[in-house]
Amino acid sequence: xxxxxxxxxxxxxxxxxxxxxxxxxxxxxxxxxxxxxxxxxxxxxxxxxxxxxxxxxxxxxxxxxxxxxxxxxxxxxxxxxxxxxxxxxxxxxxxxxxxxxxxxxxxxxxxxxxxxxxxxxxxxxxxxxxxxxxxxxxxxxxxxxxxxxxxxxxxxxxxxxxxxxxxxxxxxxxxxxxxxxxxxxxxxxxxxxxxxxxxxxxxxxxxxxxxxxxxxxxxxxxxxxxxxxxxxxxxxxxxxxxxxxxxxxxxxxxxxxxxxxxxxxxxxxxxxxxxxxxxxxxxxxxxxxxxxxxxxxxxxxxxxxxxxxxxxxxxxxxxxxxxxxxxxxxxxxxxxxxxxxxxxxxxxxxxxxxxxxxxxxxxxxxxxxxxxxxxxxxxxxxxxxxxxxxxxxxxxxxxxxxxxxxxxxxxxxxxxxxxxxxxxxxxxxxxxxxxxxxxxxxxxxxxxxxxxxxxxxxxxxxxxxxxxxxxxxxxxxxxxxxxxxxxxxxxxxxxxxxxxxxxxxxxxxxxxxxxxxxxxxxxxxxxxxxxxxxxxxxxxxxxxxxxxxxxxxxxxxxxxxxxxxxxxxxxxxxxxxxxxxxxxxxxxxxxxxxxxxxxxxxxxxxxxxxxxxxxxxxxxxxxxxxxxxxxxxxxxxxxxxxxxxxxxxxxxxxxxxxxxxxxxxxxxxxxxxxxxxxxxxxxxxxxxxxxxxxxxxxxxxxxxxxxxxxxxxxxxxxxxxxxxxxxxxxxxxxxx
Amino acid sequence: xxxxxxxxxxxxxxxxxxxxxxxxxxxxxxxxxxxxxxxxxxxxxxxxxxxxxxxxxxxxxxxxxxxxxxxxxxxxxxxxxxxxxxxxxxxxxxxxxxxxxxxxxxxxxxxxxxxxxxxxxxxxxxxxxxxxxxxxxxxxxxxxxxxxxxxxxxxxxxxxxxxxxxxxxxxxxxxxxxxxxxxxxxxxxxxxxxxxxxxxxxxxxxxxxxxxxxxxxxxxxxxxxxxxxxxx
Numbered sequence: 027x028x029x030x031x032x033x034x035x036x037x038x039x040x041x042x043x044x045x046x047x048x049x050x051x052x053x054x055x056x057x058x059x060x061x062x063x064x065x066x067x068x069x070x071x072x073x074x075x076x077x078x079x080x081x082x083x084x085x086x087x088x089x090x091x092x093x094x095x096x097x098x099x100x101x102x103x104x105x106x107x108x109x110x111x112x113x114x115x116x117x118x119x120x121x122x123x124x125x126x127x128x129x130x131x132x133x134x135x136x137x138x139x140x141x142x143x144x145x146x147x148x149x150x151x152x153x154x155x156x157x158x159x160x161x162x163x164x165x166x167x168x169x170x171x172x173x174x175x176x177x178x179x180x181x182x183x184x185x186x187x188x189x190x191x192x193x194x195x196x197x198x199x200x201x202x203x204x205x206x207x208x209x210x211x212x213x214x215x216x217x218x219x220x221x222x223x224x225x226x227x228x229x230x231x232x233x234x235x236x237x238x239x240x241x242x243x244x245x246x247x248x249x250x251x252x253x254x255x256x257x258x259x260x261x262x263x264x265x266x267x268x269x270x271x272x273x274x275x276x277x278x279x280x281x282x283x284x285x286x287x288x289x290x291x292x293x294x295x296x297x298x299x300x301x302x303x304x305x306x307x308x309x310x311x312x313x314x315x316x317x318x319x320x321x322x323x324x325x326x327x328x329x330x331x332x333x334x335x336x337x338x339x340x341x342x343x344x345x346x347x348x349x350x351x352x353x354x355x356x357x358x359x360x361x362x363x364x365x366x367x368x369x370x371x372x373x374x375x376x377x378x379x380x381x382x383x384x385x386x387x388x389x390x391x392x393x394x395x396x397x398x399x400x401x402x403x404x405x406x407x408x409x410x411x412x413x414x415x416x417x418x419x420x421x422x423x424x425x426x427x428x429x430x431x432x433x434x435x436x437x438x439x440x441x442x443x444x445x446x447x448x449x450x451x452x453x454x455x456x457x458x459x460x461x462x463x464x465x466x467x468x469x470x471x472x473x474x475x476x477x478x479x480x481x482x483x484x485x486x487x488x489x490x491x492x493x494x495x496x497x498x499x500x501x502x503x504x505x506x507x508x509x510x511x512x513x514x515x516x517x518x519x520x521x522x523x524x525x526x527x528x529x530x531x532x533x534x535x536x537x538x539x540x541x542x543x544x545x546x547x548x549x550x551x552x553x554x555x556x557x558x559x560x561x562x563x564x565x566x567x568x569x570x571x572x573x574x575x576x577x578x579x580x581x582x583x584x585x586x587x588x589x590x591x592x593x594x595x596x597x598x599x600x601x602x603x604x605x606x607x608x609x610x611x612x613x614x615x616x617x618x619x620x621x622x623x624x625x626x627x628x629x630x631x632x633x634x635x636x637x638x639x640x641x642x643x644x645x646x647x648x649x650x651x652x653x654x655x656x657x658x659x660x661x662x663x664x665x666x667x668x669x670x671x672x673x674x675x676x677x678x679x680x681x682x683x684x685x686x687x688x689x690x691x692x693x694x695x696x697x698x699x700x701x702x703x704x705x706x707x708x709x710x711x712x713x714x715x716x717x718x719x720x721x722x723x724x725x726x727x728x729x730x731x732x733x734x735x736x737x738x739x740x741x742x743x744x745x746x747x748x749x750x751x752x753x754x755x756x757x758x759x760x761x762x
Numbered sequence: 763x764x765x766x767x768x769x770x771x772x773x774x775x776x777x778x779x780x781x782x783x784x785x786x787x788x789x790x791x792x793x794x795x796x797x798x799x800x801x802x803x804x805x806x807x808x809x810x811x812x813x814x815x816x817x818x819x820x821x822x823x824x825x826x827x828x829x830x831x832x833x834x835x836x837x838x839x840x841x842x843x844x845x846x847x848x849x850x851x852x853x854x855x856x857x858x859x860x861x862x863x864x865x866x867x868x869x870x871x872x873x874x875x876x877x878x879x880x881x882x883x884x885x886x887x888x889x890x891x892x893x894x895x896x897x898x899x900x901x902x903x904x905x906x907x908x909x910x911x912x913x914x915x916x917x918x919x920x921x922x923x924x925x926x927x928x929x930x931x932x933x934x935x936x937x938x939x940x941x942x943x944x945x946x947x948x949x950x951x952x953x954x955x956x957x958x959x960x961x962x963x964x965x966x967x968x969x970x971x972x973x974x975x976x977x978x979x980x981x982x983x984x985x986x987x988x989x990x991x992x993x994x
Contacts, residue, residue: 073881096817096905099878107876184848284889290828292897294889302935302946440801485953487801511933513952539801539827663935663946 064102064121067178072098072128074180074208079164081270082137082208091131097124132206137166141225141235144172148235155218155238160321162271163211163239167197168204171227175203182210185219192222199227214241216319244319245344249277251312251329252355261393262356263297263309263542265328268321269341278318280310281386283538286377288411291538299541300511301575302663303612304337305330306541313389322346331356332369332395332544333576336611359609360578363397363427367549367578368557370398370566372447372507373435373481373534374543375412384423384430391428396544398429398562400449400534405436405456407720418452422559429559435481437461442703442725444490445481447507447534450563452476458720462728464493465735468502477567479505479532484515491518495696496735498527499742504567505530509546512575514657514665520624523653523670525689525746526681530566530589531655531669533573546575551587569669572656576664577608577616577638581656581671588655588669592648595676597760599645602628606658606666607639613660614638622646622654623682650683650760651675675760678753686750690743697736704729802828802895806931807954809920809965811946813908814939815973820877820904820920822866828895830928835893846891855883862902862924867962869919870909877904912972917947921962930954934965942973 075082076091083091101121108114132138140151156165177200185193199205211221218240225233251262266275280295287293296308309330322344329338335356344350362369376387378401391399404411414432415421423430431449436456438445446464448455452474455467468478480490483506497503499522508519508531522529533546540546550562551570565571569589572579581604586592592600606618618640620628630640638660646654653670674680682689704725710716711726725732806825811818826834838846838854859882868875880903890896902924909916920934932954936944947966954963 070882077881096878096880099880099905100907103876103878182848182852289895292825292888296889300933303937306935485951487953511931511952513933513949515951659948661945663948 071178155240173202177205186213248317250315261389263330267326269324278316299545394544400433402435443493505532524682526679530569572668574666577666579666583671604656809934812937865923920965926957940973943970
């Protein structure tokens with residue numbers, strides 16, 4: 027909404043903005059404190075010309091436009107917060123200077139269109155056609171409606187949805203005086219377009235005027251991304267951003283995954299990884315080379331191929347009518363398969379019901395260089411999602427060293443006891459009538475030869491600690507997700523490790539809620555064996571893993587790898603070696619820690635900005651045994667963590683003996699919470715209030731069976747207490 | 763619920779703001795009661811702090827997951843036709859922007875600074891221009907002069923009071939210019955419960971190396987002699 031200001035005598039030599047501000051101050055002094063502090067519209071105008079439409083003024087003015095925008099906005103805030111006339115005056119002067127300079131730049135802009143509505147015949151000068159840079163553009167106008175007043179307005183028109191046979195662009199004007207307007211134009215056709223500009227003044231009929239705009243002929247970009255391993259074209263994550271408007275365009279063969287996402291999560295083909303800095307901007311998955319028309323000008327091309335490759339950004343100039351060819355080859359900064367480590371993502375949701383579906387997902391895992399993706403059909407108590415053609419080896423999709431293996435995320439309860447995962451299953455295991463009895467699912471998955479785990483353990487989401495308290499001590503669980511959305515979370519993980527329960531560290535992106543496949547990944551160690559899904563599952567099941575969103579991590583205790591047990595008959599020194607390293611271009615510095623029973627016992631940190639690498643090599647006494655692991659944090663905010671090595675003193679459990687009371691108390695609390703939600707569900711069910719709440723209705727009806735498991739768990743924890751008592755003398759004897 | 767910041771609005775829009783506020787409050791309370799069910803009820807706060815010699819820029823990308831997006835899309839759909847036009851989304855942003863401006867602050871060395879909106883908020887419907895259960899992203903852009911005497915070890919804390927009643931997924935990162943080095947202090951837990959009344963969610967960054975001072979302060983824009991609006 028635009029407003030009129032009374033102005034001072036025009037013979038006084040002030041700029042138009044000063045006149046307008048003086049009018050404001052007069053109004054303010056007369057007690058009308060609600061008047062907006064600056065000319066309405068000028069802030070949005072300044073923001074848009076500095077950020078979106080700077081090219082109207084040329085690169086040379088871009089920095090100044092940004093500075094003027096900031097100065098205006100700061101002055102606006104200072105005016106609002108001023109407590110006395112002196113402060114108000116200073117802010118007003120600052121605003122005046124910035125606004126005057128902005129107005130000067132606008133008036134000097136060679137692309138300024140002028141329209142005098144007071145003339146006998148209102149015509150735009152120049153008359154056109156007006157050149158636009160490409161499929162987006164803008165018009166900058168000065169419209170004189172006669173009389174007093176100074177206004178700014180900002181509009182935008184999306185020309186992909188033309189009204190009838192014309193492309194309408196609305197421009198709002200002040201009732202009188204001069205309006206400076208910027209109108210953005212999106213989705214301009216190539217060549218010549220006649221726009222119908224509609225000038226809208228309060229209380230006046232809209233004035234239509236035609237204006238031709240012309241865009242230059244497009245150029246062509248032919249882009250090929252090569253694999254650094256083979257030198258052949260490969261799928262890749264590609265970003266095309268036009269420097270003129272800063273917007274990302276979809277590559278010609280960019281895969282639209284939306285139909286495979288069941289309308290859930292971020293159901294779109296453009297993906298932004300949950301990773302820091304340049305990794306987190308928008309990319310599309312392209313399955314191979316493409317050749318497409320693009321507006322002329324400078325384009326940023328970005329190419330990613332997962333965590334083991336450098337990210338490439340390059341500016342390329344596209345010229346009208348010309349073909350520009352680029353071949354890019356993102357370089358590996360590390361080759362983990364050569365070191366025996368193969369990446370996986372334990373949590374990927376995408377429908378695969380056809381060969382096309384499979385091809386799309388395979389392109390994505392290859393683009394992100396993730397060797398095994400657990401494609402999980404998701405279930406809840408009502409239904410399933412992300413349907414799959416089938417399960418088992420026959421339904422794996424294999425292309426060289428890349429595998430899509432069907433799994434499941436089910437059962438899942440959100441407000442009760444957590445979400446589960448399974449890998450390498452032969453058939454989906456789901457029974458709504460026994461939905462809360464997760465152990466039955468775990469047993470069936472194990473009977474199929476699969477692996478069982480919990481999702482979201484890094485964050486503790488969905489009260490997963492509750493079912494973990496039931497089934498982890500019973501040995502029914504193989505793995506837990508400890509890193510997701512670039513957040514490493516170890517509280518729950520350490521609690522159960524400290525109780526002497528072995529758990530493999532895993533990672534899952536949870537696409538489409540996550541950004542991209544492999545933004546976090548679990549590496550499994552196959553050594554010199556050739557890669558296959560079965561070997562990967564076997565290694566994973568042995569716990570030979572580390573998880574990461576960036577750094578690479580190697581860890582040994584003696585010759586033992588993560589997941590291994592070292593059984594000691596007597597005390598001796600053990601050599602611990604840990605090595606963390608990362609992409610030199612973005613991960614420095616690197617901090618490496620070795621944790622034992624969750625406590626940091628050694629740290630190393632690199633500070634060389636060119637060398638994000640840290641190593642530790644030291645000895646520890648085996649003592650009464652422990653679990654020990656390595657973790658790393660890179661300077662860019664990414665993290666890594668290994669599965670532990672379990673040092674077991676014969677006859678003793680590897681648990682954190684001195685912290686048992688606290689650990690057991692937490693588990694008891696989890697069990698009490700389960701009892702509490704069952705009791706509440708039963709009460710509500712008895713009152714007939716759960717007809718529309720299947721979760722709690724079934725919880726009530728399965729509650730007794732679940733309470734049996736609570737009792738069983740309690741018995742297990744009591745057993746652990748007795749075990750602790752029996753160990754006490756032996757442990758005391760071992761103390762130095 | 764963002765408190766009213768609209769005292770400077772003329773009367774008619776203020777009534778609309780009050781109506782909008784009431785609708786939002788009721789809707790958000792209903793939303794909060796469902797929001798505990800699934801991740802669908804969460805709001806992701808992605809906070810980026812960029813430190814340079816002249817300015818600290820704070821960008822907040824709010825990704826509304828299904829519950830929140832459904833609710834906000836219904837608010838955007840002024841004509842109720844199930845489609846979200848550009849005019850509708852722009853009107854939604856215009857109503858929202860003033861109330862969000864004061865909800866993000868920057869604290870450094872114990873001093874809290876008001877952030878200045880750098881430009882208008884941006885809305886990305888993530889490819890879905892209809893009402894319903896999708897995701898969408900609302901991006902807010904702020905800046906402030908860097909605190910004086912920034913020493914290594916100083917913490918820059920973004921205090922975020924946006925939609926405090928909704929559970930949140932927190933993600934933050936830092937960027938540094940002009941020779942500065944900054945590190946993001948990891949969140950204790952990426953999942954953030956509803957914030958107690960009056961409390962902000964905090965995203966911290968630690969200054970490792972302050973930025974080098976600008977070579978010269980930008981010259982003030984000089985007042986020009988009287989100039990009339992351009993003649994046709």
